[in-house]
Amino acid sequence: MAFFVPIWLVNCAIIFLSILATSYFYMTRNFNYWKKKNIVEKKPLPFFGNYFPCFALQTSPGDFLKDLHAEHNSVNQLGFYIFDKPCLLVRDLELVNRILVKDFNAFCDRYSGSNSDDPLGVANLFTLQNPHWKTVRTKLSPTFTSGKLKQMLQLMVKVGKDLDRYFETLKLEGEGRVIELREVVARYTTDVIATCAYGIEANCLNNPNAEFRKCGKRIFNDSYKRAFELRSFFFTPGITKLFGMQFFERTSSEFLRKVLWDTLTQRMKNGIHRNDLIDTLIQLKNGQTEADLNDEGSFKFDGDNLTAQAAIYFSGGSETTLLTIAFTLYELALQPDIQSRLREEITSALEENGGNIDYEWVMRLPYLGMVVSETLRKYPVVPFMDRVVNTDYKIPGSDTVLEKHTPIFISVFGFHHDPEYFPDPEKYDPERFSNENKQTRPSRAYMPFGDGPHNCIGSRFALASLKLGLIKIVSKYKLFPSKDTVIPLRLNPRTFFTTMDHDLFLKVQKIDD
DSSP: OTTHHHHHHHHHHHHHHHHHHHHHHHHTTTTTHHHHTTOOBOOOBTTTBTOHHHHTTSSOHHHHHHHHHHHTTTOSEEEEEETTEEEEEEOOHHHHHIIIIITGGGSOBOSOOOOTTOHHHHHSTTTOOTTHHHHHHHHHGGGGOHHHHHHHHHHHHHHHHHHHHHHHHTOOOTTOEEEEHHHHHHHHHHHHHHHHHSOOOOOTTTOTTOHHHHHHHHHTOOOHHHHHHHHHHHHOGGGTTTTTOOSSOHHHHHHHHHHHHHHHHHHHHHTOOOSSHHHHHHHHHHTOOHHHHHOTTSOOOSHHHHHHHHHHHHHHHHHHHHHHHHHHHHHHHHOHHHHHHHHHHHHHHHHHTTTOOOHHHHHTOHHHHHHHHHHHHHSOSSOEEEEEOSSOEEOTTSSOEEOTTOEEEEEHHHHHTOTTTSSSTTSOOGGGGSHHHHTTSOGGGOOTTOOGGGSOTTHHHHHHHHHHHHHHHHTTEEEEEOTTSOSSOOBOTTOSSOOBSSOOEEEEEEOOO
């Protein structure tokens, strides 16, 4: 026995070291991939590649790619590794233009995605791949025509009046008081999405425990589990099925599925029309021919394929709008001159328009547009774009060939904070977006809603919603930092969207009529 134990330990050590060595050589087999293609690469670490800070939740996905973009400002493309997977970060605006627009057919799919066991995750417009993506995109585009947005704006105005009444209950006259604005704005944007997409008065402003608001909180919670899931969808989609991951949190998926089909059934039974997303989905469902339904390769507008579109509309529309309003209010509180100028424009325009608010009026306020654009520059809510090469592609002007299935990343955050295009990028300055300054800058240095055929389908809806929210608040209330305001602002390293890592406490004071 005295001799057996050491031998057993030695055998275990040999097996362990053999497994470790095999794993090491396997996980480093692709390193030097980009050097062989004469593309600069960031030196990777065994097992993790360059992905460790993001994997360990030390930094957000947006900051991870932003840092790569900033660290290598002398190259047009940078090779890096997510674990053992060779990926390419594109820093050259001409190649960005080719990927997003000119040569779109070679980059028409996102790298991100879910798996076949997650119907809402795999079938929504954001993650859907061609040819189904093109079909769904074409069919959903009429939801966001100017005519329908004008009608939706009037639904938003009703929610804006609820926001007015909510602020009145807070008794902000005189010296005002400190309130947490992020949750207030979240209720507003959730109510807007609920009425414009689902035709439902969610009443979140009056009831913080409304089901729609709880649903939004569950989808975008920043738990470690959720952070790992969302990173996997965008950086390692191949493992999502292995771990049974869901693009939308399960309880929220069940709620959104029930709400959608209850509403669809009621609308079809009673013949109700509101020119919203639900009407579009009903038209798509009823417009399918027998041939469409029998074609195994066609996209069926039924079941969870419809639910997926409503789910991505809800999750993307409410959260992105909320965050942009919150970041803007934070900056306005710290920049009283900008706040005063914006308020003057809004109140003067309201007087000239007789107090009426319509779509054209909201969208043509010039300084409000500059303020929102600067917020989206400094805090791009969707901080990067991802694509995958669907055929071998030769980079124009070089001998480099990108192999099929290579993941491509473009750091929106990186371009928006690149001093070559935006000097002193940490400064909040709406004048960057004056007509004169915009003409001196390459258009694709600024892409808060993406670009090309894959750009955000609901960008004009989002802009109308967030601008209306700002009009309602800034026209009637002054904003100030308080002792509870976190300065400088911290970004959350666990979330996919660019998000504050804290509440937004500001002093709010009603303006004397």
